[in-house]
Amino acid sequence: MTFAAPLEAKSIRFRARSFVAFTLTPEAPMVEWLQGLDHWIGNSPGYFAGRPVLLDLNVLKPRPSEIAALVTELGTRGIRIYAIELEGASLGPELPPLLVGAKEATTDGLLPGRKGQDEVSGKPEGKAEGRAPDHRMDARTDAASVAKGKAGASKTDESEPQVSHYDSGTLMIKAPIRSGQAIMHPHGDVIVLGSVASGSEIVAAGSIHVYGTLRGRASAGALGNTGARIFCRRNEAELLSVDGWYITAEEMEGVSRGKPVQAFLDGEGLRVETLS
């Protein structure tokens, strides 16, 4: 007995998408890099859970056998690699696919009006000031040709008190940011006129200006803008991060605490300097 499948002209949905993923760039020596990674995961458990992570091996340039070991090693830490970047490599079917043509995400690269982007999580990544590079992650867009963005406002948790967009790029918040609130702004600068409480978080593609005391976490240039800076009238921050390079409260020297500061990248890492 045969069945004739009803022939319906069903078009296949086939679209290009672009979205933001995190890129891990391992560097030799591997033992130390993995220790650094473990330390990082210890501080932020569950950070990688359910997130697509790219493995950029262009710095490490490992042998094919080492790649499998590395992917397994990361797998045991709950990090799922969904593609590998390595120029000129050919990977076996047991490994995640090779990715070509990836670009770093920048604010310019994001299409205007592409708001509420797929999980642009700008949690702190990278490394601390004044140490040899151990690990660094950046958010990148795996840009396929057409970007289909979702329209919507910048994502914030719970409330967004008295917020106004001055021009297309800048988000101004006229009320204090309370503990537990998270401000995500993937299009430009964030200006906060009040204080930013301990236990809150600001993530911006551009710079962050806080005209009160910064006690929470601030991540500027979260989509890969090395020129972004963080300014605050009084630095009591839990964490400052620019383009994935971060520094925690513990690592900030005593001189920059309680003072007006700016944080920026100077080619070697993140610097926190007092504003005179």
Added chain:
Amino acid sequence: MGKVVVVTSGKGGVGKTTSTAALGAAVAKTGKKVALVDFDVGLRNLDLIMGAERRVVFDLVNVIQGTAKLSQALIRDKRVDTLFLLPASQTRDKDALTEEGVGEVIDKLRSVFDYVFCDSPAGIERGAQLAMRFADEAVIVTNPEVSSVRDSDRIIGLLDARTMRAEQGEQIAKHVLVTRYDAGRAARGEMLSIDDVLEILSVPLLGIIPESQDVLRASNLGSPVTLSEPLNTAAKAYIDAARRLEGEDLPVVVPFERKGFLDRLLGRRAA
């Protein structure tokens, strides 16, 4: 139409229930009709602090579920006849509260009373959110400790987001009540100063209640300190806070450590 005031804090054990009772009693003594509503379903305490635990027949959950009328559940205070208590149920949990039910009860209370004080449970979950849901004003009870202040900050964020007024684009009036303030410890820098607390929370100050054994004793005896010992410094601070809540413009005095004769003689410094 009466005013609905939620007394909340985020953190537990900072003095929400004690403050609800003391403020409510202080306002009621001025002749205003006051209802105290315990929202801590499952862990009710307000009835004990008010000394009404042996008179509870019906409770908030009964009223919401329609098994009792509001007038049956309200308990009139024996000392101040404009003061009423709506107790929580001890045998149920917070899931027994529904938003519509709470809204109806609050609406009825609002039409009868001048002030409705809602004693919020600790935490930021359902119970706490329902307690603040229909409030016009909020008293945020904070101890001058870092953990308490951060939790209060979280609660203020919720007040600005999850209350009916906030959702309608209106502001909810917020006041900070600093409790268990120990002048000696503050002078030695062992607790946050009032300035630090206000700077972090950026909410106006309603009052500073000094740490006092009398407040605890009054609570255990089932009488708010503002009724049992109105001349006590903590009671006075509560009475002043209640007057500020009613809109009176009273300056807040930060309590200082009283130095004894011997201390002064020996030249001992507080700092």
